Amino acid sequence: MDTRISCFRRYSEEMRSGGPFVFDDASLAQWARPALRRLPRLAGSPIRIHCHPGLRDRRGAVHAGSFLRERRIAFDCRRSEFSRIFVHEVFHFVWLRLGNSRRRSFEALLASEHASHAKGELGWSAEWRKCALRPFDLRRRTRRWREYCCESFCDSAAWIFSGCKDHAEFTLSARFRGGRRRWFAEMTPPGLSI
Numbered sequence: 001m002d003t004r005i006s007c008f009r010r011y012s013e014e015m016r017s018g019g020p021f022v023f024d025d026a027s028l029a030q031w032a033r034p035a036l037r038r039l040p041r042l043a044g045s046p047i048r049i050h051c052h053p054g055l056r057d058r059r060g061a062v063h064a065g066s067f068l069r070e071r072r073i074a075f076d077c078r079r080s081e082f083s084r085i086f087v088h089e090v091f092h093f094v095w096l097r098l099g100n101s102r103r104r105s106f107e108a109l110l111a112s113e114h115a116s117h118a119k120g121e122l123g124w125s126a127e128w129r130k131c132a133l134r135p136f137d138l139r140r141r142t143r144r145w146r147e148y149c150c151e152s153f154c155d156s157a158a159w160i161f162s163g164c165k166d167h168a169e170f171t172l173s174a175r176f177r178g179g180r181r182r183w184f185a186e187m188t189p190p191g192l193s194i
Contacts, residue, residue, distance in 0.1 A: 009010065014027035019024075020194070023126040024050035034189035035083040038161045039090070047093065048072035049086075054084065071109035084162040088123065095150050107149050109183050111138055113176050115174050120171030122180070123155030156180045 020042065023029035052074035053063050065078035066089045073089045075082070095103065114133075121127035122188050129148035137145040158171060160181060172180075 019148040020046045022042055023046050024048065027138075031079055031082040032086050035087050035162050038163055040089065040161075040188060041191040042090070042094075042194050043191055044093070044097070045071055046108075047090075047194065052076055064089050067134055068093060068096055084123075084158045084164045084167065087162040088125070088154045090194065091144045091154040092150070094157070094188075094192050095153050097193040103149070105187055106153055106183060107141075107145075109179060110149055111150055112140060115181070116176075118172065118176045120173060120176075121152060121155060122159040122172050122177070123151070123169045126152040127169070128157040156184065160184055 021029075021032070021036075024034070028051065033047065038077075048071065049073065052065075053076055055065055055074055055076035056066060061076075062083060063083045064073060064075045065071050071093075073086075075085070077085050120178070121130055126148060129144070129151050133144060135147060137148075155169075158164070159177075
């Protein structure tokens with residue numbers, strides 16, 4: 001029997017979320033198990049999860065990358081970081097299927113934070129994009145603004161669902177964290193499409 005199928009069946013039997021993931025490596029399935037228990041129910045075509053040593057993007061080395069059209073996520077991170085990064089990457093698939101109304105609602109939350117001069121973020125991928133925003137990006141809904149919104153959404157989901165209570169990258173103040181948690185509670189139904 002194909003180890004990927006075997007691993008997927010084991011995962012399907014063990015996980016109450018029934019998430020559609022195919023792990024190329026049994027150790028990745030084991031690393032993902034705690035995060036999978038915390039996630040809302042996920043529905044969609046299978047997403048392949050695999051290791052990719054030396055993973056890079058156009059800016060340099062990265063811990064993971066989501067390939068939405070190929071329905072796969074590649075990882076090059078330590079086990080201690082895996083849960084947080086796994087949830088972040090899964091939520092790229094959620095963002096894609098979230099719908100314009102809910103994406104715009106999250107953008108409105110971030111615009112409100114911006115107007116209040118909120119500093120910090122819930123992950124580096126959102127924080128460096130936030131720091132790179134120019135005054136007109138929000139007003140014009142530029143690509144830079146929309147990419148920041150997506151990364152902030154994924155970092156927020158990782159903060160909420162990964163089980164990671166404290167991390168050096170969690171720099172957003174408690175005042176704004178509460179707003180993010182409320183948004184996710186109200187705007188993400190019990191089941192999400194990926």
